[in-house]
Amino acid sequence: MSVPRVALTVDLVILTVREQRLCALTWMRDSEPYRGCWSLPGGFIQLDEDLPVAAARVMDEKAGLADVRIHLEQLATFGYPDRDPRQRVVSVTYLGLAPNLPASSRAQVTWKPVDVLLAREENAFDHRRILRDGVERARSKLEYTPLAAAFCPPEFTVAELRRVYEIVWGTPLDPRNFHRKVTGADRFLVPTGTTTTRDGGRPARLFRRGGAVQLHPPMLRPSA
Template identity: 90%
Template sequence: MSSVPRVALTVDLVVLTVREQRLCALTWLRDHEPYRGRWCLPGGFIQLDEDLPVAAARFMDEKAGLADTAIHLEQLATFGYPDRDPRQRVVSVTYLGLAPNLPASSRAQVTWKPVGILLNDEENAFDHRRILREGVERARSKLEYTSLAAAFCPPEFTVAELRRVYEIVWSTPLDPRNFHRKVTGAEGFLVPTGTTTTRDGGRPAQLFRRGRAEQLHPPMLRPSSLSVR
């Protein structure tokens, strides 16, 4: 009878936010082999008595330092090809986390980096550049058909602030008038608060909050050609 192969299981986190007008990902600098001194995504091995969402929440605290931060978290994909970890056969279940303007970490090993820089850096640990690419593409796609863009905004926001989220994540400029017409016309996407703000400068702008709709009707289709930066 053949022996049962030993396979380790990890959880890795793709945590994205908008910082200084750029889409950024949270990275962890490895301090031991393999890949000592290279960046990776926060994560680690799960415990035997631990469910996957529990492990994701633990690493959000232990590695990302975001335990008390409200963040949209969803399972992204599973990566399990044989040579992805030089130590042993390791399968990774990955999670995508999104939130507005997440704070800098007090931990020296943890830092925010623009995704454009990370995706062009071949000196990364494991297959984490590939995982990050999947996470960025998931975020971009979901902005087309869901109200997820509001997860990058504060609780109350202007249409201009929401447009900047789309422009940063999609890495392309959008026509302000056309964008305003589409987002305010999407059923259940935005709810007026009845108040205005001048924080963008100029004339007072109407404030909105995220509506109850999860799917956008009609969708916000992105331009066909995108470049990550």
């Protein structure tokens, strides 16, 4: 029995926080279609390759973030027939949250603020839609998982973590109540025992990510 076969890609929504803004890793296209438009880093899946493996390979080859072991989770699959003008291509997308890192050395790959990307129209395929879904997923994941810490360097202060929440959610948070909530949440943060004054003022305790997978209790967004 013969069945239709389609080309399958993995496309990545890699987010970070840098210079007080939520940014996504973009690939500037230098060939048709959509030459000169931004796209998400992506690549075709090999026949013998598992989906997460393909995602990790694209992280390496296209995004230039090979060494960095960042959290990658499946976002959604996009496959309406004409999303790629050349042929039927179905895209399995992954969401990753990274600390503020230099991206690839290639000029083609850069961090861009998501609000700029979502406002501009010059995007390839349906990648603006995919980015929007990824950002929304990240926003809600911050509520009930400890993934906000994935945006931070290995050691960070409570205030730095709060800045992540404020930038991703786009809302100011009360520093005092935030402090109590995150330090009280089960296995969210583990103190290193050291402090830093890099943010000015009184020395702040440094923390590392704890082993929690879910957040109890969750950090809920202000009612919006």
